[in-house]
Amino acid sequence: MKDINLKFFTITKYEQIIILLTIIIPLLFYDSPYMQGLFIFIMMWVVLGSSWNLLAGYTGQVSFGHAAYFGIGAYAAGLPFMHWGISPWWGLLTGGITAVVLGYLLGIVVFKLRGPYFALGTLATAEILRIIFGQEEWLTNGHNGILYVTTWVDKYPYYFIIWAIALATVFSVKALMKSKAGFYFLSIREDEDAAKAIGINTHKYKNISMAVSTFWAGTAGAFYMIYMGFIDPEVVFALHNISIITILVGIIGGVGTIWGPAVGAIIMVLVQELFRSAFFGLAPQWISKVHALVFGLLVIFVILYMAGGVVGDWDLIVKKFRKFRLKKATK
Amino acid sequence: MSFLVLENLTKAFGGLVAVNKVSLEVKEGEIFGLIGPNGSGKTTIFNLINQYYSVTSGKIYFRGIEITSKKTFEIARLGIGRTFQKVRPLKRLTVEENVMAAAFARETSFEGARKVASEVIDFCNLTEVKYFRAGSLPIAGRKRLEIAKALATRPSLLLLDETAAGLNPSELDEAIEIIKKIRSQLGITIIIVEHIMKVIMNISDRIHAIAFGSTITEGSPKEVAAHPTVIEAYLGTDETLQGGFNA
Amino acid sequence: MEMVLQSLVSGLLIGGLYAILGIGMTLIMGVLKIINLAHGQILMVSMYITWTLWYYLGIDPYLSIFISVPVIFFLAEAISKYLLNPLIEKESILPENQVLMTVGIGMVLVELARSIFTSDYRSVRTAYSDKVWHLGKISISFPLFVAFAFSLVLTAAMFYLLMKTDLGRSIRAASQDKIAATLMGISSEKITIFTYGLGSALIAAAGSVFLPVYYLYPDVGPLFTIKAFVITILGGMGSTIGAIAGGLVLGIAETFGATYISQGYRDAFGLFIFLVVLVFLPGGLKRFTKV
Ligand SMILES: Nc1ncnc2c1ncn2[C@@H]1O[C@H](COP(=O)(O)OP(=O)(O)OP(=O)(O)O)[C@@H](O)[C@H]1O
Ligand SMILES: [Mg+2]
Numbered sequence: 001m002k003d004i005n006l007k008f009f010t011i012t013k014y015e016q017i018i019i020l021l022t023i024i025i026p027l028l029f030y031d032s033p034y035m036q037g038l039f040i041f042i043m044m045w046v047v048l049g050s051s052w053n054l055l056a057g058y059t060g061q062v063s064f065g066h067a068a069y070f071g072i073g074a075y076a077a078g079l080p081f082m083h084w085g086i087s088p089w090w091g092l093l094t095g096g097i098t099a100v101v102l103g104y105l106l107g108i109v110v111f112k113l114r115g116p117y118f119a120l121g122t123l124a125t126a127e128i129l130r131i132i133f134g135q136e137e138w139l140t141n142g143h144n145g146i147l148y149v150t151t152w153v154d155k156y157p158y159y160f161i162i163w164a165i166a167l168a169t170v171f172s173v174k175a176l177m178k179s180k181a182g183f184y185f186l187s188i189r190e191d192e193d194a195a196k197a198i199g200i201n202t203h204k205y206k207n208i209s210m211a212v213s214t215f216w217a218g219t220a221g222a223f224y225m226i227y228m229g230f231i232d233p234e235v236v237f238a239l240h241n242i243s244i245i246t247i248l249v250g251i252i253g254g255v256g257t258i259w260g261p262a263v264g265a266i267i268m269v270l271v272q273e274l275f276r277s278a279f280f281g282l283a284p285q286w287i288s289k290v291h292a293l294v295f296g297l298l299v300i301f302v303i304l305y306m307a308g309g310v311v312g313d314w315d316l317i318v319k320k321f322r323k324f325r326l327k328k329a330t331k
Numbered sequence: 332m333s334f335l336v337l338e339n340l341t342k343a344f345g346g347l348v349a350v351n352k353v354s355l356e357v358k359e360g361e362i363f364g365l366i367g368p369n370g371s372g373k374t375t376i377f378n379l380i381n382q383y384y385s386v387t388s389g390k391i392y393f394r395g396i397e398i399t400s401k402k403t404f405e406i407a408r409l410g411i412g413r414t415f416q417k418v419r420p421l422k423r424l425t426v427e428e429n430v431m432a433a434a435f436a437r438e439t440s441f442e443g444a445r446k447v448a449s450e451v452i453d454f455c456n457l458t459e460v461k462y463f464r465a466g467s468l469p470i471a472g473r474k475r476l477e478i479a480k481a482l483a484t485r486p487s488l489l490l491l492d493e494t495a496a497g498l499n500p501s502e503l504d505e506a507i508e509i510i511k512k513i514r515s516q517l518g519i520t521i522i523i524v525e526h527i528m529k530v531i532m533n534i535s536d537r538i539h540a541i542a543f544g545s546t547i548t549e550g551s552p553k554e555v556a557a558h559p560t561v562i563e564a565y566l567g568t569d570e571t572l573q574g575g576f577n578a
Numbered sequence: 579m580e581m582v583l584q585s586l587v588s589g590l591l592i593g594g595l596y597a598i599l600g601i602g603m604t605l606i607m608g609v610l611k612i613i614n615l616a617h618g619q620i621l622m623v624s625m626y627i628t629w630t631l632w633y634y635l636g637i638d639p640y641l642s643i644f645i646s647v648p649v650i651f652f653l654a655e656a657i658s659k660y661l662l663n664p665l666i667e668k669e670s671i672l673p674e675n676q677v678l679m680t681v682g683i684g685m686v687l688v689e690l691a692r693s694i695f696t697s698d699y700r701s702v703r704t705a706y707s708d709k710v711w712h713l714g715k716i717s718i719s720f721p722l723f724v725a726f727a728f729s730l731v732l733t734a735a736m737f738y739l740l741m742k743t744d745l746g747r748s749i750r751a752a753s754q755d756k757i758a759a760t761l762m763g764i765s766s767e768k769i770t771i772f773t774y775g776l777g778s779a780l781i782a783a784a785g786s787v788f789l790p791v792y793y794l795y796p797d798v799g800p801l802f803t804i805k806a807f808v809i810t811i812l813g814g815m816g817s818t819i820g821a822i823a824g825g826l827v828l829g830i831a832e833t834f835g836a837t838y839i840s841q842g843y844r845d846a847f848g849l850f851i852f853l854v855v856l857v858f859l860p861g862g863l864k865r866f867t868k869v
Contacts, residue, residue: 062674112857116613116677120807121856124849127804131846180439183432189671190421197381197415199407199436199484240800244681251678256671293689299682300661307670423671 008175018259019167026159036155040227042269043162044220048242049249049261050169051216056247057255058177059209060189061111064119065126067242068106069099069214073221074236075133078146088148091222092161099218103210111206114192123243130237145232148225158227165223166262169216174258176212185209189256248299254309263310271295333392334359334520335380335488340389342375342544349375351544352389357488362514362521364535364552366561372544373524374416377490381406381413393488408436412486414477416493416524422466426457426476429465433483447483454516455479455509471502478509482517489513491523495530503530510534532556580715585837586830587716593829594726595788599802600809600821601736602780608753608816609773610662612676616684618802620778623687624650624785625794626695632702632789639702640724643786647779654778657683658771684799691796700794707790721790728787732780737818749773753816781806801845808852814862824862827851 001013011019022043029035048070056062076098077091110121133140140146152158176182184205187195195202225231236242245268253264275291278284306313335357342350350372357363365373378384380391382403391399398406407413421429427448434447452461455475460468465476474494481489495506507530513519525531531538531552538555540547548558555561599621606614624646631637631645661683665675672678709720740746752769792798809828813820828848835847855862 057671060672062672109853109857116674117811117856119674119677120613120811121853123804124808124853124856128846128849128853131843131849135840135842178441180435180441180444183428183435183444186424186428187421187432190423191419193383193403194415194419194421195432196403197383197407197413197419198433198480199404200432201402201404240685240797244685247678247681248685289693290689293686293693296682296685296689300679300686303675303679303682304661304664307665307668307675312671 009171009178011171022163026156033155036159038269038273040155040159040162042265043159043166044223045246045249045265045268046166046262047162047169047216047220047223048246049253049265050166050173051213051220052246053250053255053257053261054173054176054185055209055213057250057257057260058173058182058189059185059206060192061206061209062115062119062247063122063213063243064247065122065124065243066213066217066246067237067239068122068126068129069103069217070221070224070242071126071129071133071233071237072102073099073218074225074231075140075146075221076218077222077225078148078231079140081148082141082146088222088226089151091225092219095222095225096215096219099214099221100211102218103214104207107207107210111203111210123239126237126243127239130233130239133233133237140233143232143234145230145235146225148229150227150229158223162220162223162227165216165219170258170262172212172216177258181205181208248295250309251299252302252309254312257309257311260309260311267298267310268295271298333357334394335522336390336392337376337380338390338392340376340379340391341387342372342379342384343387349544350379353541353544353546355539355546355549357520357522359487359520360514360518361536362510362523362534364531364538365522365524365541366526366531366538366555367541367547371542373541374492375544376541377413377492377522377524380490381411407484407486410485410487411490412481412484412488413490414474414481414492414494416496418470418473418477420465420468420473420476422464424465425462426465426468426472426479427452427461429476430457430479430483433480436484447485451479451483454482454512456505470497471499471505474498474506475509478513482513482519486519488520488522491521491525493524493526495525495527503527506530507534581837584716585833587718588722589830589833590826591718591722591726591829592833593826594729595722595784595791595825596805596809596829597822597825598729598732598780598784599806600813600825601733601818602777602784603806603810604813604816604818604821605736605749605773605780606777607810609749610658610676610770612662612680613807614680614774614777615677615803615807616657616680616687616799617777617781617806618804619684619687619799620650620654621781621785621788621802622691622794622796622799623653624782625789625792625798626691628786628789629700629702629794638704639786639789643783646786647782650782650785651775651779655771655775658774662774663767663770684803688796688799691799695796697795697797701792702789704790719791725784725787725791729784732783733818733822736780740818745772749776804845805848808848810862811852812855812862817862820862 001016003013004011004016026036026039048066052063052066073091073095076095077088080086080090081088106125110118110125113121134143184200187200188202188205192202221236224236249264249268250261251264252267253262254260272291272295275294276288278288302309306317310317333356337353337355340350340353341348353376365376367373375384379386382401386399390397393409393411398409421432424432430448430451431444434444438444438447452458455478457472457475457479460472468476478491478494491510495503498506510521510523511534514521523531523535535552537550538552539549540555540558540561547560548555603614603617627646627649628639628642631642632639661679662676665679668675706720711718711720740750748769752766805828809821809824812827813824831847831851832844836844
């Protein structure tokens with residue numbers, strides 16, 4: 001295998017292997033819709049995590065409200081269906097765009113803020129949206145949500161759709177980070193004022209980062225509507241289950257790395273499912289109750305001991321592991 | 332047409348008038364020194380020129396265009412580069428990436444930016460640390476990185492804020508060499524703020540002295556150094572001055 | 579007119595409760611310079627401690643303050659010492675590392691509560707739970723009033739501590755300027771740990787007095803966290819008076835909003851005011867005071 005050089009980015013041989021594995025492994029589980037479902041969720045979190053990572057990890061704008069864009073994407077797919085019977089599949093086109101528009105509008109407010117205030121501002125905007133979508137029943141059907149009978153029973157088509165979206169997300173981030181825009185994002189993250197002094201229109205580039213980020217988050221939301229066949233504001237605009245988990249996926253995998261969020265997504269879904277299923281019934285049942293707890297502990301551990309996340313601190317992890325083996329061997 | 336003109340430039344922070352009706356003109360191609368005691372408003376003047384702070388009153392013209400209400404990034408693109416006294420490297424990027432980020436001000440392609448960065452890095456004697464993280468550089472390296480970043484934006488006017496402070500004698504010579512080269516080889520006009528007399532007296536064509544935000548005098552290094560108020564308010568004993576000239 | 583007055587009274591009472599939330603948060607924000615996104619979760623833990631003591635041992639919620647406060651104080655000191663402080667020197671890409679850590683801590687606390695107590699709603703029933711006083715046509719709930727009075731006492735005590743004692747002076751010094759405080763011989767590490775404990779102890783006390791008023795379930799934590807930072811930003815970070823003002827403003831805004839606009843939007847009013855203040859009035863209400 002060789003690296004493939006494309007115009008805007010390179011697909012390294014390791015990445016080619018990863019891509020192949022993400023095709024082969026799910027096919028091995030052809031008789032387990034349960035496992036296929038897990039793979040779909042992993043891919044969805046890859047999209048969300050990578051999209052957040054572009055804005056937060058690379059551009060330094062730590063969003064605590066990515067649920068806003070996921071949610072609006074989901075409703076962009078669901079609302080036209082509910083009101084006019086238009087297929088939610090159109091959401092794969094409109095969801096992202098709607099999220100970009102929302103991101104631009106909210107950006108007018110939240111980009112006035114910096115650092116932790118930006119974080120709180122984004123959190124507040126997402127929460128306000130959640131409440132509005134719950135209250136305005138004439139528009140959204142409120143907490144009763146939107147129901148849609150899904151197109152296929154088979155899960156593979158869904159998997160490959162979200163798989164393609166996830167790859168597009170990751171490689172769009174990769175391509176961007178190799179371009180002028182990528183350098184500008186990093187400069188803004190490192191020192192916004194110093195960035196201005198070297199001629200960077202920080203406001204414009206924060207908006208560009210926001211646009212790409214929200215586009216993918218919105219697309220993921222639209223996919224969720226299509227795949228699950230049901231949305232309500234408490235689910236798609238959730239502070240904890242969407243906004244916060246998105247952040248944690250990024251942190252565990254490694255903020256500011258191309259593949260970090262993907263790794264974080266795998267770890268998050270697997271840890272949760274292993275515990276939820278009590279290690280497929282092998283462990284005592286009470287373990288299933290602590291699945292979210294374990295994930296929380298993992299987050300604390302990562303922040304304390306591997307601030308760069310699994311991908312960011314990979315060299316360090318390998319080194320520690322070698323040392324550990326050496327110690328064992330000498331004993 | 333004058334190159335850079337400050338007209339009655341004033342900046343007040345609440346009650347504190349940091350810069351008080353300063354007027355000056357910089358000609359194309361010269362090295363223009365700006366001196367004054369600590370806290371006299373030198374850095375603030377730089378911050379006003381690139382609109383890092385907004386002016387309280389007064390006007391700034393660059394090549395005949397009023398830039399008083401332009402944005403910081405626009406001014407950088409018009410061709411005014413600056414260094415920060417308190418250095419501001421993009422810490423977690425390498426030296427090369429730092430300079431490339433600046434080079435994108437004029438270049439659009441990755442390769443183009445890399446080429447410009449490479450030239451500038453060589454120019455500033457940073458070649459050895461090209462792939463080091465900027466945050467890991469010692470102070471002399473950081474100061475030169477400041478200059479490199481500013482140069483990579485391809486300025487026609489460069490504002491240097493104490494780029495020689497905190498350096499040892501050999502690093503100092505290196506810095507002076509670079510500053511001289513910036514004008515002689517690149518033809519860039521320079522305004523330089525410096526406390527070290529050896530540097531400023533040596534390389535400036537003209538010097539503008541301020542104290543408490545107001546102009547004291549302006550003239551050739553010799554004239555300024557001879558000005559009684561400058562000697563009294565700023566330079567202290569003649570000895571340091573003499574030393575500066577002989578060096 | 580009565581409705582206005584009733585809203586005002588209810589708003590003030592709730593605002594008093596919010597004020598304690600805000601003071602704890604503003605202390606922590608002022609000194610540690612972080613947003614404590616585990617704030618409400620710590621309050622929730624205190625509520626569960628209080629509930630357990632009441633349910634199994636029959637201890638009156640108001641009395642259990644003497645247990646919940648010290649327990650939470652030491653828990654919070656441990657959190658600050660072992661989880662937050664070590665991050666100060668750690669280099670990380672996102673400067674918000676400590677804030678993210680509080681998110682993790684909050685999540686662990688919520689999930690711990692869920693594992694132990696399930697997601698069921700709980701409340702305490704005491705003799706005074708439903709007691710209501712009538713002042714003309716205006717009614718005042720007894721437990722709400724007690725909570726309010728208690729907030730006033732706590733607030734006054736905090737104020738005294740911060741303004742009149744050496745400890746308070748050290749805390750204030752640390753919140754103004756860490757380096758200067760260190761030069762004055764104050765161990766900034768000790769002060770941050772203590773402050774996190776103190777701020778948490780305050781909401782622990784709040785938790786015990788809130789319990790007769792609020793339903794308890796694991797996710798009540800995040801709800802209060804949001805209120806706490808809304809109040810703090812409203813009032814201005816690091817300002818005690820500001821936190822009180824912020825608490826009252828939020829309480830009244832919510833009550834009036836719920837009465838006159840829409841009950842469903844109750845939780846949105848605060849967030850909306852919060853955004854407006856963040857963007858248009860940086861520094862918060864503190865700007866109008868000298869304290
Ligand atoms: N952002 C600011 N807010 C308030 N006051 C400021 C600000 N920036 C500068 N000042 C004040 O303006 C005055 C001039 O400061 P400035 O940094 O321009 O001095 P300087 O001549 O560069 O001094 P130095 O030689 O020490 O670098 C000082 O009194 C300083 O405290
Ligand atoms: Mg200065």
